[in-house]
Amino acid sequence: MADQSKFWRTVIYGVLFLVAVYYLLPLYVMLTTSVKSMDEIRAGNLLSLPLDITFAAWSKAWSSACTGVDCGGLAPYFWNSVMMVIPAVAISTVLGAVNGYVLSKWQFRGSEVVFAMILFGVFIPFQVLLLPMAQTLGVFGMASSISGLVFVHVVCGLASTTLFFRNYYVGIPDELIKAARLDGAGFWRIFFRIILPMSTPILTVTVIWQFTQIWNDFLFGVVFSSIESRPITVGLNNLANTSTSVKEYNVDMAAALIAALPTIVVYVLAGKYFVRGLTAGAVKG
């Protein structure tokens, strides 16, 4: 009996370990490829360890690789993404927080309808918004600009951020609000003094979630941007799909890692909150 269970536990650990290797393999391949020279890549194979580590591919990916016609590397795209992601995350999070506060603690006639409306927004395939949005941004002179991208990300991120905060605040007992009202506090005072100090976990979850979503977005980036405002995902895609005579896989991998680095760092530092965001995103109303 004990032997049998020991056997099975070994099997379980073995399987879990193998799967872990499978998940890590692409990362390993990306890392090793990015520090090899093209000659070494041709000589070896996917899994061979780099013999002669060089960061030439990284520096090329960052500053001189060609993405289509211009050859300035990923750096400008990276900074575009930074400029886009900060205001977009900040605005959508703040709006989500106050929306969630109203929808959970200050319901009024019709607020449930507003909630249902916003909730359905989580599911909409954004393709239906692309054409009208492109027209509208054009009219307001925001087409192909970073501010246009920020706007789109705020509008489309509102559903998730509102849902996150609303679901979190529903769990805060109403009695707390009643007590604060008897203590003489009003709408904003209750929010800033009582609700907001309790919101650290959900703020973290939302900021991380929005950051990852917006940083990783490609659809809006490719549709609503021009050369000067393209985000990193578009840069990476252009770089990797530019048909030059010789495909430089080491540069591709270095570029992919540069694009992935911010979200991976966030994931490593705050993985717990990231996972919580994922499960919260699973719409448990």
Added chain:
Amino acid sequence: MGALAIKNVTKSFGDTHILKGINIEIDAGQFLILVGPSGCGKSTLMNIIAGLEAPTSGEVHIADRVVNNVAPKDRDIAMVFQSYALYPTMNVRQNIAFGLETRKVPKAEQDEIIARVAKMLQIEHLLGRKPSELSGGQRQRVAMGRALARNPKLFLFDEPLSNLDAKLRVEMRAEIKQLHQRLKTTIVYVTHDQIEAMTLGDRIAVMKDGVIQQFGSPQEIYDAPANLFVAGFIGSPAMNFIPCHIAEQQGVIGVALQGEGEPVFCALPPRLAQAGRVGQAVILGLRPEQFDLAGAGNGVACRIRIIEPTGPDTMLFSQLNGRDIIARVHPRHAPQPGELAWLAPDLGKAVLFDAVTETRLS
């Protein structure tokens, strides 16, 4: 002077009528209990007094002022909640100070009040702690401290002891009572626990289905319950209800009680023995302690089915007129299960209810 008056207050959500015309008046310094099973409307009534909900119709007066259109914060009330509702991110001191701060009480005065309240409730050593670092009883005290700091005209307690374990509940109950006696404040206290109601209240309003079934002192309610519901709700174990007919035998008016043997005719006391009632179907209400063990041949012979010793008393489970009854007797003479016991009912304090309307016959 009226501290609180509730006049014809109703509350409906569409077709659901939560409160159906509530009238209550209490004087300053009184301890009012709103008691009833869950869903009876007592919490709604409390919220209406606090101003957290609006009545559909009727008036609420606090200190002889109509407050229907006064915001909760301006009603000069404080409330202690079942969940305590302490602000989790603030420490005890900040929790108590929050209400003073919003009311722009000067800092020095705030400190003075906090010190006084903390001393009164013996929570001085807890002032720097967060609510999550406190035990249930300590949280309860802090919640009371927060209410006391404001020195309001009216205290509202919404089932404040329900989240405590049995032992702590008894302790806090005594403390609340002591606090009330010391401060002479007016308190409205909502509970579903009839023991809390009996032990704490000066005045008890027993509620059911949005209607006040009876409003009176604890003793009135215990001795002369207005109807079967109140009689059954107040008192533990509950009052025994024995269906019978009022009869006359040899000029004596009484009722027949039957246990194991022949029916035994028991005379009703003069206040209940009215000739006009002979033949009427009634329900005789006898509290468990209104039975005595009598010698063989006296009283009604009953087969004892279960005995439950509680220490000071022993409960005997038996039947009278086909109904289960409980008698509370001294443990020394308690019979064994299955034995025949002679129970002598003391009808001196018995009550009669109309079998149809279920209201008490005076």
Added chain:
Amino acid sequence: MSTTTHSAHYGFAERWLPRLVLAPSFVLSLVFIYGFIAWNGYLSFTASRIMPNYEWVGLDQYRILFENERWWVAVQNLGLFGLLFIAGAMGIGIFLAVLLDQKIRAEGVLRTIYLYPLALSFIVTGTAWKWMLNPGLGLEKLMHDWGFANFTFDWLVNPDYSIYTVVIAAIWQSSGFVMALFLAGLRGIDDSIIKAAQIDGASLPRIYWRIVLPALRPVFFSTLMILSHIAIKSFDLVMALTGGGPGFSSDVPATFMYQMAFTRGQMGLGAASSMMMLATVAALVVPYLYSELRSKRRG
């Protein structure tokens, strides 16, 4: 009685502030989500090409769409991709969740490893897998080096198989997500149920199959919902991995829509195809949300 009541005695500010605060988001989503859906719907009934042209052509665009071979390839690909992706991610995810639920010592580390792909952009995933699966120096070379001289792997450039590479990469990226959802569900199950079943003599696999997994039906459905939703929306991964090619062999509706609307100057057709996507999502989501809300009301 415990519901938040529309309580009285909110002052003027308290009564209007909540509405005022919610107003911007309400207007934003009313105009830029629902208004735009309507606008897009309208566009799909017009002859718009490179620029909007509001000449009403009725259902012409839909007729053209349904006669378009490329569209049907995209739809077929979505069906194939969706089915394999959902089945694969579900299978692997549930399997991993059950294994991880066996009081595994290194659970934290393993969970982190299984989940990190989710933090990556699909473009990154696509770029990485494109390199690994490429016919020259990737997997094929590796297998040759390992002695499988006849091994060929050309799915990436083979029109008949290109969509399967998308499936592989997508499963790699998303099965950790399923694992996380189910692990959370498993942790929510009352331990005493499992103990009771063990006392009844049931074996562990049987307990999971008969008792634990059926109890996770709600998790199953919401996961199914999310995965099919990801599948319908999937765009980035296809763009990065195959670009819809070779030819248009790995097109999906999302890439089809993008091509028509933004590179081919077929705006009306693009709008029509996006409306079809919306209809598909709505057909899945509306019944789901409806039953969710109804069961909540009952509970």
